[in-house]
Amino acid sequence: MKTTSLDLRQRIVATYDEGKWTQEEVAKRFRVSLGMVKKLVLQRRRTGRIEARHRFSGRKAKLLPERGQEMKGLVAKEPDITLAEIKARLGLACTIPAIHQVLVKLGLTYKKRRSMQPNKTGPMSRKSDVGGNEAKAGSTRRGWSSSTSRPPRQT
Template sequence: MRAYSTDLRERVVAACDAGDATREQVAARFSVSVTWIRKLIRQRRETGSIEPRPHGGGHAPAFDAGGERRLREAVRERPDATLAELARAVGVECRPSAVHRALKRLGVTRKKSRGGRPSRTAPS
């Protein structure tokens, strides 16, 4: 979710400062929540700014450059391994979803190719 624009923030604060409407009315006029207005006013009081704060970041990726290299090698050695088995083979303690995201980021597909000739009786 993206932060509200500075222009909207300025208009909301100006409407609140004018004092001719309640925060509920201002929230309805600008399609924002009363809680967001309360937080914006508190931020201006504490920091003197209504600019959006920087994003907090998030979790670091489970696979660094070396881990991605080892993951690629593990898939090459055992293409039929499960995601949990690949995580153990690489030596990274993480959830299977993290292995899936790393494989997707690397562009490594694990779909099995069809062996043999196509069937003449069923669609292929």
């Protein structure tokens, strides 16, 4: 749904302020809903402005920033704590993904990291002393020779 332009908002409020028309009549005149007119009048009364307030729309966060700091302290004490344990210990009334999102915003990740460098691994197979076709001959199936491209005939 498109946002109503600021110009139209100003004309709606100015027309209503003249006092000659009711909110219903203003809505019909400008072809907007009655709720839109009511919203603009109430918003102006509360805030003094009639601009769109997109940044205030949507669902409000259940976890406030103070709770995030509590979570950060808990994770610092116990780095291997699970999200469910964080929820239980702090008595949070939110979902586990909400806890995850707060921790990510705080720069904390749940990725396990090794505490020491991994050991170097050796080569996975032995090197053979032979090179070229001789080395490949040991890897062919029995009955095949390196000079033929098909298996021997069965009689």
